Amino acid sequence: MATDILIVDDEADIRELVAGILDDEGHGTRTAGDADRALASIAERRPQLVFLDIWLQGSRLDGLALLDEIRKDHPDLPVVMISGHGNVETAVSAIKRGAYDYIEKPFKADRLLLVADRALEAFKLKREVQELKLRSDRPDGIVGVSPVVNQLRNTVERVAPTNSRILITGPSGSGKEIVARAIHAQSGRANGPFVVLNAAAITPDKMETELFGVEADENGRRTVGALEEAHGGTIYLDEIADMPRETQARILRVLVDQSFLRVGGTQKVQVDVRLVSSTARDLEREIAEGRFREDLFHRLAVVPIRVPGLSERREDIPFLIDHMMRQIARATGLPIRRIGDDAMAVLQAHDWPGNLRQLRNNVERLMILTRGDPEAVITADLLPSEVGTMLPTLPTSTGGEHLMALPLRDAREIFEREYLKAQLNRFGGNISRTAEFVGMERSALHRKLKSLAVGG
Numbered sequence: 001m002a003t004d005i006l007i008v009d010d011e012a013d014i015r016e017l018v019a020g021i022l023d024d025e026g027h028g029t030r031t032a033g034d035a036d037r038a039l040a041s042i043a044e045r046r047p048q049l050v051f052l053d054i055w056l057q058g059s060r061l062d063g064l065a066l067l068d069e070i071r072k073d074h075p076d077l078p079v080v081m082i083s084g085h086g087n088v089e090t091a092v093s094a095i096k097r098g099a100y101d102y103i104e105k106p107f108k109a110d111r112l113l114l115v116a117d118r119a120l121e122a123f124k125l126k127r128e129v130q131e132l133k134l135r136s137d138r139p140d141g142i143v144g145v146s147p148v149v150n151q152l153r154n155t156v157e158r159v160a161p162t163n164s165r166i167l168i169t170g171p172s173g174s175g176k177e178i179v180a181r182a183i184h185a186q187s188g189r190a191n192g193p194f195v196v197l198n199a200a201a202i203t204p205d206k207m208e209t210e211l212f213g214v215e216a217d218e219n220g221r222r223t224v225g226a227l228e229e230a231h232g233g234t235i236y237l238d239e240i241a242d243m244p245r246e247t248q249a250r251i252l253r254v255l256v257d258q259s260f261l262r263v264g265g266t267q268k269v270q271v272d273v274r275l276v277s278s279t280a281r282d283l284e285r286e287i288a289e290g291r292f293r294e295d296l297f298h299r300l301a302v303v304p305i306r307v308p309g310l311s312e313r314r315e316d317i318p319f320l321i322d323h324m325m326r327q328i329a330r331a332t333g334l335p336i337r338r339i340g341d342d343a344m345a346v347l348q349a350h351d352w353p354g355n356l357r358q359l360r361n362n363v364e365r366l367m368i369l370t371r372g373d374p375e376a377v378i379t380a381d382l383l384p385s386e387v388g389t390m391l392p393t394l395p396t397s398t399g400g401e402h403l404m405a406l407p408l409r410d411a412r413e414i415f416e417r418e419y420l421k422a423q424l425n426r427f428g429g430n431i432s433r434t435a436e437f438v439g440m441e442r443s444a445l446h447r448k449l450k451s452l453a454v455g456g
């Protein structure tokens, strides 16, 4: 797509010069000689970048006032100020008011093109991020843009409106309950209850009363169980493999009969409930080893859905962190933090055995850690030691940067410098012995040390 750059300057020479340089590089340009013509041009079609003279003589608005005006309607549109020799200070104040950058007259063509490319790239990225956020930040709670998550979202959309029973599998903390809630929310039962029964958290002797309720306890009171409570909605049986075998048999009967007896009861309770269950275990193995009823498995898993572990969807980590931060900020009042590139690189490379739950705990911990400082950026050194232990790190601290945030060339240079410094130390600064040990020619090692500024 051709670019569209608007150049606003009262001096025709400058307008033509800037436009000419940009045109030669294949950019599309338009020009305006005063503020009103500039605003009319922008109204006609929003450009992707504006070069704006600070003085703008003979115009209703000067450059700074025009900048304010443009930003009112188009806060994301990058504006690069063109400043005269003497008014760099004004240019700096323009940046504080939201200009993207400035170029100082007289300028070189290279500098102009570089600034234009950077501003256009920033604009494009901003829009892409916004679009991705819109796509990833859907109320159904399934956050992310990775292919596996898009596929999961599609499956959920397809099966949610049906009444079929669904078995959700996936590692612990991967977000199975979020998926179950999304299914409920997108079904015809969305206005009905969503009841969770976590089999792993209930002792086997309590399981039946929790699920089916009690006809009359010792005080003659009737308790309603989860199945009855979920009438008209969805019941989510979490970690179904932890159900005792007797309960499994009773659930199977409920599924066949569409009704059940309360504990100690004689009258059948009829319910209309959709059953969504989940497990982090390998149910086929549980079946083979006799711990899970195969007939129940087939009844529960009419539609199987697999939720991927976080290590299968690392590209979602920035979106998940953003989403979780906003959730935590809303719930706790803690301010939202920016994650530095180095910390993000480490977070994305970590394996996350505890999946989304572990990620969320870490995000919350980081927000608490940086609570005192309103400007604090979360850097890699703030991450707990368990995150990133498998990643290469710097042998000594060299400016607080994390190797994972650097391109290979820079990371290699840091490594070489630290490595050779240590080897030189070890051999008392003796180049010949160091060269012999590291396997380099003496002269090559000399050159290397010089280029790395070691030992000089």
Ligand SMILES: Nc1ncnc2c1ncn2[C@@H]1O[C@H](COP(=O)(O)OP(=O)(O)OP(=O)(O)O)[C@@H](O)[C@H]1O
Pocket (backbone or CB within 6 Å): 141, 142, 143, 170, 171, 172, 173, 174, 175, 176, 177, 178, 179, 238, 239, 280, 323, 324, 327, 356, 357, 358, 360
């Ligand atoms: N989309 C999300 N946004 C924010 N937090 C999330 C999201 N998905 C999951 N989490 C966090 O991860 C935790 C685990 O999610 P969930 O309970 O759905 O996983 P699970 O796979 O059902 O876990 P388990 O196997 O232990 O039952 C949640 O309590 C929540 O804190």
